[in-house]
Amino acid sequence: MANTSKPVFAPVILAGGSGTRFWPRSRRARAKQVLALEGTRTMIQDTLDRLRLVAEPSATWVITNGWLREVIVEQLPEVTGEHVVSEPCARNTAPACALAAFLLERTAPETVLGVFPSDHVVANPKRFAEVLAKGIEIAAAGENIVVLGVPPTRPETGYGYIEQGALYERVEQTKGFAPISVHRVRRFREKPDLTTAERFLAAGNFVWNGGIFLWSAKTLCAAIREYTPEMAEPLEKIAAAYGTPEFEKIFAAEYPKCENISVDYAVLERRSARGEQKANIFCLPADFGWNDLGSWASLYEHRAEREGDNVIDGGTTGVFAIQATGNYVYAPGKTVALLGVDDLVVVETDDALLITTLGRSQDVSKLVRAIHEGGREDLI
Incomplete structure (x- = not known):
């Protein structure tokens, strides 16, 4: 059987x-x-x-x-x-x-x-x-x-x-x-x-x-x-x-x-x-x-409803954007103003601020490696 x-x-x-x-x-x-x-x-x-x-x-x-x-x-x-x-x-x-x-x-x-x-x-x-x-x-x-x-x-x-x-x-x-x-x-x-x-x-x-x-x-x-x-x-x-x-x-x-x-x-x-x-x-x-949400860029693409949207994440209290498109911003408790910038990634935490572009977000791991080599284990 x-x-x-x-x-x-x-x-x-x-x-x-x-x-x-x-x-x-x-x-x-x-x-x-x-x-x-x-x-x-x-x-x-x-x-x-x-x-x-x-x-x-x-x-x-x-x-x-x-x-x-x-x-x-x-x-x-x-x-x-x-x-x-x-x-x-x-x-x-x-x-x-x-x-x-x-x-x-x-x-x-x-x-x-x-x-x-x-x-x-x-x-x-x-x-x-x-x-x-x-x-x-x-x-x-x-x-x-x-x-x-x-x-x-x-x-x-x-x-x-x-x-x-x-x-x-x-x-x-x-x-x-x-x-x-x-x-x-x-x-x-x-x-x-x-x-x-x-x-x-x-x-x-x-x-x-x-x-x-x-x-x-x-x-x-x-x-x-x-x-x-x-x-x-x-x-x-x-x-x-x-x-x-x-x-x-x-x-x-x-x-x-x-x-x-x-x-x-x-x-x-x-x-x-x-x-x-x-x-x-x-x-x-x-x-x-x-x-797979492998980078800030893929998170942006996942969250953006339309091409060119600005994605504001994580309790950012407000955003003012003039001639600014396709940006990802994470800045809890802050008001963010964007003027004449496109395709940026801006991520703020209590002890660090990242500013890069969507196109370079896959390379953030290289930045972490540089921080490690610089002896800043507290940031890793």
Whole structure:
């Protein structure tokens, strides 16, 4: 008799980044994911809220760092405290994803893990849940890997791309949503130059890699053992120590031995080299109003109702604008006057003031690096 039981699903929220492109609001101890950049809920709270549609908060894991663990535990009281794991050092997404898989493999290897960045925006949570439910089903049906691809709207050079291959399945929906088209993945592409991005857009079968992945714990563990065996050994030791008095000591000693590498490079690209039919990597459409809010410019674009609007944020008490368009301003408690300026980013906090342009907002992280090199750790 076929097994028709519902797959066990455990979301894994990656929340270890420092959000340097949102400086000066984002700092080590209050990074982007724990800020309310849209509405009153923080970004990580919004992430958990939409995941409630497919999983209980108590089943959720959060991989973060020592700077943020306390505030995340406060903001997500429904997540089991033992499931909020602080990395002793930053090691990119492959060790973070694999850590959760190795922890769960010992007791529940069939569990489907969903990897979700903590700082994305989703406009249509119900569609998100519909797509995710189908992805969980596919991930549970063997050694399959599922990725969510964002339909591109422009020739973007800041994202990696997924090249879709043959149509695997087309799922009709009954709740008013569009069908879900499941494609095999042909290969993954790195961030392209503009000419290549334009070619991808014109081809029609390329989508943005939004960093959302689904796989069973045993599937990811097997892939780590196959492709990065040197990472598997310390993770095995960490998982064996979980729940014991020695865990923190072993975690601190073994985790730094993991390679600093993204899961895209460590697993996905290497698995895709098997070929479209043998890799068993499937792409589902992330057609639910996705935005990664990666910079002040992307926040401006998300918030502006019309091109050229000035976006005034964060309790700024008033604004006077003359011949000024396309500016983003965050200055709580202040009246701001804009005269003859366009496309600026102005962000004020108690101890810092950022003035840049929308076009250079991706480079704010370079500014943070310079502040660090200048010895001003109090500003980081």
